[in-house]
């Protein structure tokens with residue numbers, strides 16, 4: 674969605690400039706012919722062979738941003754602030770662009786809540802970020818470090834397959850306020866089911882590209898849109914469709 678409004682994101686000039694730089698790099702990559710050709714090939718392979726994902730697709734994406742657009746990141750930042758989320762899981766971190774927005778919001782929420790509770794420093798929170806590609810995790814760490822104190826202390830990046838790294842006995846908080854699902858489509862439902870027992874009542878789940886990849890998300894959407902599974906859900910008209918779901922079991 675195009676908007677003329679100024680960014681709602683509270684951050685130092687240095688972090689704003691870093692975000693702009695990363696979005697610009699990501700935009701160039703997404704608009705490149707090779708990336709467009711890749712998406713077209715994926716579509717054809719799905720229609721002809723029913724192939725949802727492949728090792729070759731993984732290989733192609735190994736050094737790509739595939740980051741959320743600015744407007745989605747800004748929306749997610751503001752949503753995270755508005756629900757006061759302190760414990761967030763990000764399924765799919767890539768180079769850490771959306772992670773920086775989440776960490777800004779979580780850090781600001783925690784500091785606000787500490788202030789309200791008269792400086793109780795035991796109040797804390799974090800973004801549990803996940804990335805299976807080592808090279809991407811290295812870059813994400815560099816970007817978060819570059820963002821500095823407003824961001825880096827609020828992130829715990831777990832490398833490896835999130836279906837392992839997010840198990841609760843691995844030290845993931847037991848009460849999750851917000852889950853961002855920005856992951857390859859076959860992983861969306863298994864990730865949701867893994868995290869669901871940790872979601873607090875009223876927790877928010879955001880899932881990217883549910884419109885454009887509707888067929889690939891079929892089982893996931895059937896699950897999250899069925900109130901018997903505890904969620905109330907609607908699709909927001911961002912590019913590709915952004916599913917906003919609230920856990921109300």
Ligand SMILES: C[S@@+](CC[C@H](N)C(=O)[O-])C[C@H]1O[C@@H](n2cnc3c(N)ncnc32)[C@H](O)[C@@H]1O
Pocket residue numbers: 738739740741764765766767768769770771772803804805806809833834835836855856857860
């Ligand atoms: C769409 S990108 C995430 C983009 C990021 N949220 C952003 O906006 O900057 C999805 C990422 O999920 C990672 N991924 C795929 N399968 C994974 C798995 N099983 N465990 C952890 N990460 C995985 C991919 O390597 C890829 O970097």
